[in-house]
Amino acid sequence: MGMSSALLTDHYELTMLQAALAGGAAHRRSVFEVFARHLPGGRRYGVVAGTGRVLDALAGFRFGDAELAYLRESRVVNDETLDFLASYRFSGDVHGYREGECYFPGSPIMVVEGTFAEAGLLETVILSILNHDSAIASAASRMVGAAGSRPIMEFGSRRTHEAAAVASARAAYLAGFSSTSNLMAGSVYGVPTAGTAAHAFTLLHDSEYDAFQAQIDSLGPDTTLLIDTYDVAKAVRTAVELAGPALGAVRIDSGDLAVAAHEVRQMLDSLGATDTRIVVTSDLDEYSIAALAAAPVDGYGVGTSVVTGSGVPTAAMVYKLVAREDADGVLQPVAKRSVGKPSRGGRKNAFRALEDGTAVVELITTSPDAPAPEGARPLLHALVRGGEIVGREPLDAARERHRASVAELPVPARQLSHGDPVIPTVFS
Template sequence: MNAADLRLPVDVPSTALFTDRYELTMLQAALRSGTADRRSVFEVFTRRLPEGRRYGVVAGTGRVLDAVENFRFDSGVLDFLASRGIVDEPTLAWLADYRFRGDIHGYPEGEVYFPGSPVLRVEGTFAEAVLLETVILSILNHDSAVAAAASRMAVAAGGRPLIEMGARRTHELAAVAASRAAYVGGFASTSDLAAGFRYNIPTVGTSAHAFTLLHDSERDAFTAQVDSLGRGTTLLVDTYDVAEAVRAAVEIAGPELGAVRIDSGDLLLLAHRVRQQLDDLGATETKIVVTSDLDEYAIASLAAAPVDAYGVGTQLVTGSGHPTCSMVYKLVARADEAGPDAPLRPVAKKSMGGKASLGGRKWAARRPDADGVAEAEVVGTGPVPPELADHQLIVELVRGGEVVAREPLDTVRDRHAAARAGLPLSATQLSRGEPVLPTEYL
């Protein structure tokens, strides 16, 4: 059997191979030693935020739930594992019947987090829970990084719409996930049709410079676009001379022209000049959209410009310089024997170099000050103090292997806006600084 014969059919949604090999070799050894059925608790957290960031954003939880639900070792996957000698026959037999039957709790998607926040908690046998490590981290690290960048850009935009347009700057599947995460973080729409199809995110897009260059003149290109898409379309005006293009655009579409897009040059200067020109031509309602390698700092620098919307690509889908959140998946408690009722005891890594972890199953709460503004992220392993009982963050996501917390993406998006609004005002500063909330351990 060759490699081509072992590929998964495109219509099979199994996520079982989105994992590292050592998850399976640990499973095999644990099955052989008799420890695989020990009740275990794993937690996802990060030891620190990316340098200079004030808060993190939980994103990808909905995709994690899908991945857990579809984590199955079908015949094609098992044939691959057997042909490569990755695990032995008893392990293959165990995997053939695998499905996650444990519980998952975590911060609801869209919530903010800080160093040490137990973003996700996975409970089950060691065998069933350890297999999920890589796929969970892959999703949360990517999506949370993009959502954090999107959130900062949304703050910088000050309520002006943001368009996600980074599909051509990343892997084709990552582009879809990035679009979803950007929507969670506050973007209004995407250029990626796969994201629109899969997640019902509004899609936008009109034309590129190639369309203008295709025609014998810029006027011909504008005429063709308006004839096809209507006067409310957005015309790209920086292929040749911006002033001439704006004049032609209004002459062809009339004052009902929807928008013009500027994709190069001094955006601050051009935006002011184009706004003045549009107003002089009677197109006072025509919007100005700017693109061109924007990040949160460039967006903030345009706050005083007459810009109506921003299109963001590369910097968004790469986390604006921080493409991962450095989240980890650590065993924090386990039983000494098999059985669902076996008592748990805390366990923790004690290594040097800042990689130690805190043992025990944790709860988390966000303590408000007298004005209702968050003042601390409180994480503990004992009883929850009465004054924090109504401020707990962790919710149930999976019970006995069944997903119990799917929700619309708009709900997640609204949650993030509310969570961010509940932080101290300094959370929205783009200057580098420490996390806006300290993490306290009880």
């Protein structure tokens, strides 16, 4: 971070730029649109995430000496193109759904306007960020729904690329997770961090007793002790013996979690540790969280499934040219006609139509300057104006927006079963 993001770009973006510069079309005003043809995995809604990171990447999209030297030496593009890149600055406009907003098939999640040369180059990095972060947030939001009022901690860093882990922690938090184990996410994005205890810590000591004693001595009785390294029942007795009823929490990481949670709750209560919380982990996903709703569980730790999008690690968003100037300088809608991959030409606008506060339709219009239909909430907001970033906001604003956006959806939005999007997308 601080590094240039300019080489997070596909080779062909630069060779296409070279050809467009040479041919003269590079400076045609162009409109690119990010959208998804479908929601991942038969889900009921998607979650826009990564917008703030896109703005960071845009600010860092500069071809400096190192980037230009690489491109020159590897002969990716010619000198004319290198000269253009050396002074590259995005000077156009970006509108988009605000981060945390729900989206549906065809929602124009981000609209990037500028010359072809300026706007086309941003395709790869914008899609990388939105596809990753939205996939994570879309999965995380379902887990949050399944967990009800119980908090979920994000523990998946070790199961995904080390930088994707940081973005995943951010995306999960904005979707409603309570915290992350990832310290970089704490440092860079201010996500609250949390942790429990490790099997290695227990094994390091000559006995579980010694390990618990050392942990409680240093971290206080309000810590979370890990109780499944050897024998769960014995560990619970040792834990309460050492920490007393002030013991913060215990974690169970193996076995049948529902059965174990009931047993451990009973043991804790019988030992007087009625306020000690039970945290469960072990390959949890939205389905297993939902299955634990009736178990005496006070919090979840979720790892692999959230950082891998619970079966859908990427959000299938694309970045398509939908309009560009013609030879006369008039903006014309354009769309490819490839088999099975339809796209709709034209600069769009988008509204969420509501009835009695409940969302009913995702309304997409191709008359960008039409006013919002009555009772409809406009979804596209200015993020960049004339190259200047105007859409930054605190991560907690996106988190709160997501909470409100899901709350506004019809009740079936929270169904975990596969099905259709919970509201239809209507183009007009």
